[in-house]
Amino acid sequence: MHIIGAGTTGSKPQNDDVVRETNLESFARDVLYASQEVPVLVDFWAPWCGPCKQLTPILEKVVRAARGRVRLVKVNVDENPELAQQFRIQSIPTVYAFLAGQPVAGFAGAQPESQVRALVERLIGGPLAADVEEELKRGQQALAEGRADRALEAFSRVLEVEPERGEAYGGLVRALLALGRTEEARRRLDQAPQAVASHPAVSGARAALEIAREAGELPPVEELERRITADGDDFEARYHLATRLFLLGRFEEAFDQLLHIVRRDRSWREDGARKRLLAFFEALGPTHPATLQGRRKLSSLLFA
Numbered sequence: 643m644h645i646i647g648a649g650t651t652g653s654k655p656q657n658d659d660v661v662r663e664t665n666l667e668s669f670a671r672d673v674l675y676a677s678q679e680v681p682v683l684v685d686f687w688a689p690w691c692g693p694c695k696q697l698t699p700i701l702e703k704v705v706r707a708a709r710g711r712v713r714l715v716k717v718n719v720d721e722n723p724e725l726a727q728q729f730r731i732q733s734i735p736t737v738y739a740f741l742a743g744q745p746v747a748g749f750a751g752a753q754p755e756s757q758v759r760a761l762v763e764r765l766i767g768g769p770l771a772a773d774v775e776e777e778l779k780r781g782q783q784a785l786a787e788g789r790a791d792r793a794l795e796a797f798s799r800v801l802e803v804e805p806e807r808g809e810a811y812g813g814l815v816r817a818l819l820a821l822g823r824t825e826e827a828r829r830r831l832d833q834a835p836q837a838v839a840s841h842p843a844v845s846g847a848r849a850a851l852e853i854a855r856e857a858g859e860l861p862p863v864e865e866l867e868r869r870i871t872a873d874g875d876d877f878e879a880r881y882h883l884a885t886r887l888f889l890l891g892r893f894e895e896a897f898d899q900l901l902h903i904v905r906r907d908r909s910w911r912e913d914g915a916r917k918r919l920l921a922f923f924e925a926l927g928p929t930h931p932a933t934l935q936g937r938r939k940l941s942s943l944l945f946a
Contacts, residue, residue, distance in 0.1 A: 660705055680712055704755065768802045774804055781810065806837040812842075815848075816889060816891055884922075894935065901943060922936070
C-alpha cells in the first residue's frame with residue numbers, strides 16, 4: 643500500500659467491454675450509471691505504485707473470468723485528484739465495489755486472488771467461469787445424495803455462466819423432477835436451447851420426465867427404504883424406490899432394486915421389473931456406462 647503522492651504517469655491501457663479507465667467527466671457514466679446494470683469495481687491506482695502493479699492484473703483476470711457479469715473501472719489518482727479527494731482515498735491501491743450507483747464494499751492494499759474472487763462472486767451471486775467444473779460436480783454429487791434442492795442451486799449457477807452446458811441443463815431437470823416439480827421440468831425441457839436439446843444428459847432427462855409422469859406420486863425414499871428394511875421382498879417398495887433413485891441419477895442403485903425383484907420373482911407384475919429396467923436403459927441410452935453395466939448384470943442373471 644502506498645500513501646498518495648507525486649509520481650510519474652504512464653500510458654493508459656485501451657478500454658474494452660469489461661475493463662476500462664475513467665476520469666472525472668466520464669465517472670458517472672462508467673460507474674454510477676453502469677452499476678445500475680452490473681456491479682462495477684473501481685480501482686484507484688497510480689503508475690508508480692508497486693502494490694497496484696500486483697493487484698491490477700488480478701482484478702482484470704477475475705473480472706474477465708466473470709464474463710460480463712461485473713466490470714472494472716480504473717482511476718489514475720495522479721490524473722484525477724478530484725475523484726481521489728471525493729472518495730477520500732488516502733492510500734492506494736483502494737478498490738470500491740459499486741451497485742445501483744452506490745459503493746457497497748471495498749478494500750485497501752494488494753489482496754490475493756482468492757479474496758478478489760470471493761468479493762466478485764458475492765457481487766454476482768455465483769461462481770466464476772473457472773469454477774464451473776467444480777460447481778457441476780457439486781450438483782451431480784448433491785443429486786446422487788438426494789439433496790435435490792442443493793443440486794438445483796448448483797446447476798442453476800452453472801447455467802448462469804454457461805447457458806448451453808448440457809450436463810447442467812439435464813441435471814437441473816432431474817433435480818426438478820426429484821423435487822416433484824414435474825411441470826416446471828417439462829417447461830425447462832420445452833425451452834432448452836437448440837445447442838443442448840440433443841445432448842445425452844438432456845435426452846436422458848427428457849426420458850426421465852416420461853418415467854416420472856408414468857410413475858405419478860411416489861412415497862419418499864426414506865419411507866421406501868424403511869419398508870424394505872422391514873421386508874426385503876417388498877417388491878412394490880423396491881419398484882418405487884428404483885424409480886426414485888433413477889430420477890436422482892443413482893442409476894446403479896436403481897438397477898439393483900429391480901434386479902433383486904427379477905432374481906426373486908420374474909413373474910411379478912408380469913415381468914414388470916425387467917421391463918422397467920429396459921425402460922431405464924433406453925432412457926440413459928445404449929452407450930451410457932450405467933446401461934452397459936446394468937445390461938451385463940441382467941444378462942448374467944437371466945442366463946446363469
